[in-house]
Amino acid sequence: MKKPDTMQGSLDLLVLKxxxxxxxxxxxxxxTAIRQTSGDVLNAEEGSxxxxxxxxxxxxxIRATWVTKENGRRARIYRxxxxxxxxxxxxxxxxxxxxxxINRVLLEA
Amino acid sequence: MxxxxxxxxxxxxxxxxxxxxxxFESHIAEAxxxxxxxxxxxxxxxxxxxxxxxxxxxxVLAWLDALRAxxxxxxxxxxxxxxxxxxxxxxxxxxxxxxxxxxRLIDALLLRPLPIxxxxxxxxxxxxWTNSDRSTLRFDGWAYPDFARMRDAVxxxxxxxxxxxxxxxxxxxxxxxxxxxxxxQYVSGSMFPSFGxxxxxGRLLGPADDRTPGAxxxxxxxxxxxxxxxxxxxxxxxxxxxxxxxxxxxxxxxPRPFTGTEPGIMTDIFLPTMMNRWVTRVDATWHRTLAIVHxxxxxxPLRAKLESISDHFEFARLQAxxxxxKQALSSTIHEKLYIAPAAAGVSVMQEDYxxxxxxxxxxxxxxxxxxCVNVANLMAALAAARAREMALRVSIxxxxxRLVQLVLVESAMLAFAASLLGAALAQWSAPWVAHxxxxxxxxxxxxxxxxxxxxxxxxxxxxxxMLLFGLAPALRVSSVRPVxxxxxGEDPHARxxxxxxxxxxQVAFCFLVVFAGGLFVATFHRIEHxxxxxxxxxxxxxxxxxxxxxxxNAWAQMADSLRTLPGVAMVAESGWPLVSSGAWNGDISVxxxxxxxxxxxxxxxxxxxxxxxKMPLLAGRDFNPxxxxxxxxxxxxTFVKDFLKSDRPLGMTFEKVExxxxxxxxxxxxxxADAPYRRVREAILPVAFVPFRALDAxxxxxxxxxxxxxxxxxxxxxxxxxxxxRRKISEADxxxxxxxxxxxxxLLDVQTVRERLLARLGVFFAGVALLLAGIGMYGVLxxxxxxxxxxxxxxxxxxxxxxxxxxxxxxxVFRIVLLGAAAGWVxxxxxxxxxxxxxxxxKAAQLDMLxxxxxxxxxxxxxxxxxxxxxxxxxxxxxxxxxE
Numbered sequence: 001m002k003k004p005d006t007m008q009g010s011l012d013l014l015v016l017k018x019x020x021x022x023x024x025x026x027x028x029x030x031x032t033a034i035r036q037t038s039g040d041v042l043n044a045e046e047g048s049x050x051x052x053x054x055x056x057x058x059x060x061x062i063r064a065t066w067v068t069k070e071n072g073r074r075a076r077i078y079r080x081x082x083x084x085x086x087x088x089x090x091x092x093x094x095x096x097x098x099x100x101x102i103n104r105v106l107l108e109a
Numbered sequence: 110m111x112x113x114x115x116x117x118x119x120x121x122x123x124x125x126x127x128x129x130x131x132x133f134e135s136h137i138a139e140a141x142x143x144x145x146x147x148x149x150x151x152x153x154x155x156x157x158x159x160x161x162x163x164x165x166x167x168x169v170l171a172w173l174d175a176l177r178a179x180x181x182x183x184x185x186x187x188x189x190x191x192x193x194x195x196x197x198x199x200x201x202x203x204x205x206x207x208x209x210x211x212x213r214l215i216d217a218l219l220l221r222p223l224p225i226x227x228x229x230x231x232x233x234x235x236x237x238w239t240n241s242d243r244s245t246l247r248f249d250g251w252a253y254p255d256f257a258r259m260r261d262a263v264x265x266x267x268x269x270x271x272x273x274x275x276x277x278x279x280x281x282x283x284x285x286x287x288x289x290x291x292x293x294q295y296v297s298g299s300m301f302p303s304f305g306x307x308x309x310x311g312r313l314l315g316p317a318d319d320r321t322p323g324a325x326x327x328x329x330x331x332x333x334x335x336x337x338x339x340x341x342x343x344x345x346x347x348x349x350x351x352x353x354x355x356x357x358x359x360x361x362x363x364p365r366p367f368t369g370t371e372p373g374i375m376t377d378i379f380l381p382t383m384m385n386r387w388v389t390r391v392d393a394t395w396h397r398t399l400a401i402v403h404x405x406x407x408x409x410p411l412r413a414k415l416e417s418i419s420d421h422f423e424f425a426r427l428q429a430x431x432x433x434x435k436q437a438l439s440s441t442i443h444e445k446l447y448i449a450p451a452a453a454g455v456s457v458m459q460e461d462y463x464x465x466x467x468x469x470x471x472x473x474x475x476x477x478x479x480x481c482v483n484v485a486n487l488m489a490a491l492a493a494a495r496a497r498e499m500a501l502r503v504s505i506x507x508x509x510x511r512l513v514q515l516v517l518v519e520s521a522m523l524a525f526a527a528s529l530l531g532a533a534l535a536q537w538s539a540p541w542v543a544h545x546x547x548x549x550x551x552x553x554x555x556x557x558x559x560x561x562x563x564x565x566x567x568x569x570x571x572x573x574x575m576l577l578f579g580l581a582p583a584l585r586v587s588s589v590r591p592v593x594x595x596x597x598g599e600d601p602h603a604r605x606x607x608x609x610x611x612x613x614x615q616v617a618f619c620f621l622v623v624f625a626g627g628l629f630v631a632t633f634h635r636i637e638h639x640x641x642x643x644x645x646x647x648x649x650x651x652x653x654x655x656x657x658x659x660x661x662n663a664w665a666q667m668a669d670s671l672r673t674l675p676g677v678a679m680v681a682e683s684g685w686p687l688v689s690s691g692a693w694n695g696d697i698s699v700x701x702x703x704x705x706x707x708x709x710x711x712x713x714x715x716x717x718x719x720x721x722x723k724m725p726l727l728a729g730r731d732f733n734p735x736x737x738x739x740x741x742x743x744x745x746x747t748f749v750k751d752f753l754k755s756d757r758p759l760g761m762t763f764e765k766v767e768x769x770x771x772x773x774x775x776x777x778x779x780x781x782a783d784a785p786y787r788r789v790r791e792a793i794l795p796v797a798f799v800p801f802r803a804l805d806a807x808x809x810x811x812x813x814x815x816x817x818x819x820x821x822x823x824x825x826x827x828x829x830x831x832x833x834x835r836r837k838i839s840e841a842d843x844x845x846x847x848x849x850x851x852x853x854x855x856l857l858d859v860q861t862v863r864e865r866l867l868a869r870l871g872v873f874f875a876g877v878a879l880l881l882a883g884i885g886m887y888g889v890l891x892x893x894x895x896x897x898x899x900x901x902x903x904x905x906x907x908x909x910x911x912x913x914x915x916x917x918x919x920x921x922v923f924r925i926v927l928l929g930a931a932a933g934w935v936x937x938x939x940x941x942x943x944x945x946x947x948x949x950x951x952k953a954a955q956l957d958m959l960x961x962x963x964x965x966x967x968x969x970x971x972x973x974x975x976x977x978x979x980x981x982x983x984x985x986x987x988x989x990x991x992x993e
């Protein structure tokens with residue numbers, strides 16, 4: 001497995017955060033949520049979302065279930081697990097440290 | 110849980126793909142529902158296939174998924190080459206089945222520990238003497254008083270146990286019932302507790318049964334005998350049976366797995382040693398001595414202690430005997446005692462068959478190697494045909510290890526299929542071999558359960574075989590260089606050289622197998638056709654007991670009454686049959702000189718016995734009813750040569766010197782031609798035939814308790830008379846009991862069982878080896894012609910003679926065959942020494958024995974290569990050149 005780069009790392013963080021606020025979203029809704037909450041700034045690549053979701057599912061951070069929506073189409077919706085909550089907390093903490101550090105560099109340089 | 114899901118997903122690949130696709134499709138549908146352009150939505154999502162692969166990585170056990178794919182692919186490959194696959198599987202199955210069979214037999218006879226709790230500490234005692242001619246004699250028989258002294262002396266270090274040689278005995282359950290046979294073993298009562306055995310029913314023997322000679326008429330029967338004879342009737346406890354003049358009561362049934370201490374024979378009835386009639390005799394060695402050594406006791410001091418006790422015993426015994434020579438005394442002092450681990454038990458059959466079974470196992474191993482070479486070459490040829498495919502796989506990023514796995518998976522599937530078939534074969538063939546070394550009187554019975562030992566051996570063998578033929582091609586495939594392979598093939602000669610080396614090895618192994626098979630067949634042939642000195646056909650033998658004893662003239666009258674039956678030509682009686690392993694030996698003194706070291710052998714016979722056996726009388730006369738022993742003797746040629754050393758032996762006298770110093774004087778009244786006495790295989794012994802009528806020290810004829818009527822019938826189916834003769838004997842005098850009926854031919858066959866088995870299996874494996882080697886040569890030559898099509902085409906186009914081209918092709922194969930045969934020749938001569946003990950009048954280094962396998966292999970090479978050469982000659986140069 002490739003080691004997660006920063007973008008992938010932040011995609012994980014965004015997905016986990018979204019799911020922690022609004023459980024039971026399917027893939028497309030997660031993407032939409034990221035775009036909308038970031039004010040159309042963050043537009044995650046559609047192609048990279050599913051590998052990330054499936055990897056996190058395998059890691060046990062999120063759990064997936066199939067539901068049938070009112071239009072009759074089946075959708076696979078995701079929800080945070082207890083391990084996922086812990087992971088979110090640590091990712092969030094790391095993000096704050098890193099972004100604060102970057103900010104300091106930007107301000108002082 | 111996650112691991113399990115990944116594991117499971119590897120086997121529901123299609124379902125997983127559908128699931129992933131459905132999720133992706135629902136994503137795109139969602140986008141379209143939001144009002145995005147379908148085209149654009151799909152484009153921005155990217156390739157579904159790519160997405161699927163990216164996600165599968167997380168949801169499937171990658172190696173398992175690859176393995177599954179390889180298996181499906183491999184199956185397809187094997188199915189495409191159906192003929193070669195079938196040949197490979199069958200030849201492997203044959204070799205593997207034979208290997209497992211020989212393992213089962215060797216395990217049952219030599220390796221498998223007895224089913225007792227203390228087998229790890231079980232030992233057997235034996236002694237060896239160095240004779241004056243420096244030959245050593247090793248023997249594991251003991252006299253009971255000697256044993257008892259040793260047992261009491263080492264009580265704190267080891268439990269010593271006496272177990273008699275298991276014997277087939279005649280017994281009756283009530284005096285009216287007919288006699289039946291059972292395997293009887295006299296054992297120390299302490300054996301059962303020392304072995305940690307528990308009864309199935311009733312009680313086992315115990316130390317309390319070891320006290321007083323003749324006072325413990327009890328018996329324990331084995332579980333197998335209980336099942337076979339009594340149908341597991343619990344009321345068997347308390348039943349009595351007659352054995353000789355004793356009556357025993359059954360007191361218990363032994364544990365199910367315990368079948369006695371002699372692999373190859375299953376004991377039916379265990380009796381206390383105290384009931385054996387030799388138990389008080391100091392000069393009768395009738396039992397083995399086993400020892401359960403207590404934990405932590407070192408063997409050497411124990412051995413030394415036992416040796417000194419046994420030495421003292423023998424010395425005292427021989428000094429008490431008046432007539433023992435100084436020589437015998439001094440050889441006793443040079444006696445050495447051995448104590449050897451015997452976890453698997455001890456039996457005569459182990460000694461008889463150890464070398465033979467190991468030899469057969471080696472032959473089988475060679476056949477297995479030959480089969481592996483074939484399959485390796487097959488795999489190599491398949492791999493060569495797929496060089497481009499492999500190169501392509503490497504170029505698009507397949508790892509080397511993946512390629513190794515791909516080939517190994519195919520090998521494993523072949524090995525697995527062959528193992529299954531081989532297991533079926535072993536299931537059937539091991540009992541077949543056990544059956545064919547059985548004789549009517551001594552059926553060989555082995556405990557050969559298909560348990561974890563056999564299973565473990567089979568699995569290990571399967572893996573070994575797979576690696577043997579699969580690893581080389583697999584590694585070769587993985588080292589494929591895409592550039593050269595895709596350009597039109599890498600150096601083809603490298604691969605061919607490997608194949609040629611393998612074929613040379615195969616020919617060498619084949620040579621060895623055929624060589625050994627030839628030796629076994631020649632041995633059997635010589636034994637079958639050796640001149641016997643008597644005519645075994647038409648001869649029926651009735652082994653007869655007279656439990657109360659009968660005077661010699663009663664035996665003669667019985668012979669007279671049998672002679673009156675229609676179809677019976679001649680009847681005479683002897684102490685026991687020739688070549689029945691029975692023997693009676695003694696020291697011989699000629700002209701009052703002290704006895705030499707060589708023994709003479711004796712057989713009591715009645716007047717007319719020589720004529721009945723058709724043994725030619727060379728000089729002198731037959732016995733008449735007035736002759737008696739001691740008094741008269743008819744000797745064979747070897748006896749004359751060894752003892753009398755005279756051209757005119759008639760009228761000479763010799764004395765048989767008894768252990769107590771008595772001398773029985775006999776005058777030679779006749780000379781007969783040499784004939785085997787005890788065993789067909791051994792050198793002719795010096796034999797003196799003496800009258801059946803024996804006189805005691807006071808010159809009075811004594812009772813005879815056992816004897817054998819030899820009946821020469823007029824038809825060549827003597828067994829047809831068995832029932833009638835039996836009835837006639839019990840009618841004429843109820844004091845006689847026929848205990849066994851057999852033909853003289855059966856007795857001879859019994860002694861050549863091992864040779865017959867070796868010859869039969871030797872021919873079989875030689876045939877298989879030749880067949881497999883032929884297939885191998887055909888395959889390799891075929892491959893090489895395929896590779897050299899271009900060259901051959903060019904040669905033909907340039908005007909080469911077809912004969913010349915055929916020569917080039919054939920020369921390649923015959924060079925390899927000759928090289929292999931030369932190696933086989935060297936191996937054959939080297940191995941001859943180990944085979945010597947199994948051979949009879951055949952020298953391994955004989956030229957004809959070495960020429961036979963060479964001719965056979967050359968013959969097979971001609972047959973195998975002929976079609977390929979013919980095909981090479983049919984190559985049309987125009988077609989080849991056009992296709993380039």
